[in-house]
Amino acid sequence: MYHTVSYAFRSDDVSIMTVDSVGWQNVSHPKYRCLSSARPDCGHVVFQYTLSGRGYLDIGGRTFALPKGHALMVKVSEEHCYYYREGSAEPWEFVWINIRGDEANRIWDLILEKEGxxxxxAPDSPLIQELWDIIRLIDQEKVTDRYRLSVQAYRWLLTLMQSSRDAEKDIGALSVTTIEKCKRFIREHYASPLTLDLLAEHCGINKHYLCRLFQRSEQTTPLAYLKDRRIEAALTMLRTTELPVSRIGQKCGFESPSYFGKVFRQYMSMSPTEYRLNKLEYPYDAIYYE
Structure with a gap:
């Protein structure tokens, strides 16, 4: 697909969230202005990502530039205007998607609170690539069914939420590698008597720095992550083996049966033995705390 395209979809069915319009556009005329007060789609949300050139967004008494790699996120119900400015050096090229539905508005609120x-x-990020996938699906495969487009919209919104969480971390590639190294070591050695000093030594960094990285990346501490993995292993063993409870606690790295019981109760509000017997309310072979 090597040409600009745009598609709109109209339906009286408001029972599902779906795509209202989507496309790829190149504008170079100062008459291009999208003013919220002039739009009929008042319950919708708009995402518009700059591929080249520059656009501008006026909202909340401020003006934001939209250079390459930046996207505006607005709710049509908010007072705003985005536009191409006369005298700009090059056209404003962008891709956009307009989505209607309560769930889209809810997710928009979460992202706006975090990022504005x-x-x-990045142009090669999953978020932007999946937006191109939606455009290709319509342009090349001629998909117009609103239910199938709704699936694509939900998938794209989940990618948006994940990318927002990842952007919030923003700790750099080397730090991400360090965190993954630490997490992998914990998953492989949760039964061992791990300490913060030992984890930091394995990662080759100061333990205080490790804690800061872990908190920013995972919103938890290394030792809390370790405890989660130990409880996950214990839950599985309680349901898939006949080992005594005390032995399961030992195999999962808990220093004593009483400490195992105390921590287990914090997670499950019952003892390990009660969980083993309570298969009607908790019929799971495994529970994860990721």
């Missing part, structure tokens, strides 16, 4: 009305993403 202008976000930054």
């Amino acid at each position: 009305h202008v976000i930054r993403r």
Whole structure:
């Protein structure tokens, strides 16, 4: 697909969230202005990502530039205007998607609270690539069914939420590698008597720095992550083996049966033995705390 395209979909069915319009556009005329007060789609949300050139967004008494790699995120119900400015050096090229539905508005509120009305993403990021996938699906495969497009919209919104969480971390590639190294070591050695000093030594960094990285990346501590993995292993063993409870606690790295019981109760509000017997309310072979 090597040409600009745009598609709109109209339906009286408001029972599902779906795509209202989507496309790829190149504008170079100052008459291009999208003013919220002039739009009929008042319950919708709009994402518009700059591929080249520059656009502008006026919202909340401020003006935001939208250079390459930046996207505006607005709710049509908010007072705003985005536009191409006369005298710009090059056309404003962008891709956009307009989505209607309560769930889209809910997710928009979450992202706006974290990142504001202008976000930054790489052109090869999953978020932008999946937006291109939606455009290709319509342009090349001629998909127009609103239910199938709804699936694509939900998938794209989940990618948006994940990318916002990842952007919030923003700790750099080397730090991400360090965190993954630490997590992998914990998953492989949760039964061992691990300490914060030992984890930091394995990662080759100061333990205080490790804690800061872990908190920013995972919103938890290394030792809390370790405890989660130990409880996950214990839950599985309680349901898939006939080992004594005390032995399960030992195999999962808990220093004593009483400590195992105390921690287990914090997670499950019952003892390990009660969980083993309570298969009607908790019929799971495994529970995960990721």
